[in-house]
Amino acid sequence: MASELQLTFERELDAIAHDPALAGVEIVAHRARLVRRTTELKVTIDRAGGVDVTLCERIAARINAQLDRFAAAYTLEVESAGLERPLVRPGDYERFRGSRVRVVTNLTVNGGKTHRGTLRGMRGEAVILETDRGELPLPIATIKSANLEYDPRADLQRDKRERKAHGNRHGN
Secondary structure (H helix, E strand, O other): OHHHHHHHHHHHHHHOOOOOHHHHOOOEEEEEEEOOOEEEEEEEEEEEEEEEEHHHHHHHHHHHHHHHHHOEEEEEEEEEEEOOOOOOHHHHHOOOOOOOOEEEEEEEEEEEEEEEEEEEEEEEEEEEEEEOOOOOOOEEEHHEEEEEOHHHHHHHHHHHHHHHHHHOOOOO
């Protein structure tokens, strides 16, 4: 049974998700669990353009303002989804179509449980990956975890192309 603290936490997350002042902030994942005699609360957020420390602090302050009235001990962690953002909802597989991803399945599919490739979206109840060996449909019910895969080399190559293009425009 969820405590009043946990219920208030859930209600505040819902309010944050619908607050026009925080438009664009997405609650990617959250968790409340009892560890010893303390309730651990964790929130993972994302926003187009990224999440900074100031936004995490703002969200934490808002949640704390609601939870501080309780005598129960709790800890609160608000974090960015980061460069290797988890994909947790079916809509995430469409939203991040074209991105490199790592998907771990509960069952062995095509000889393995870890699959990397370019996300091609959803088809029915399957997530479609484009891999080196072709298209790989992964039933969503078998997915244990999925994350975007950050490749720093791609960023370096993009920066190099942009510098070269910028230099060429100025006759350098």
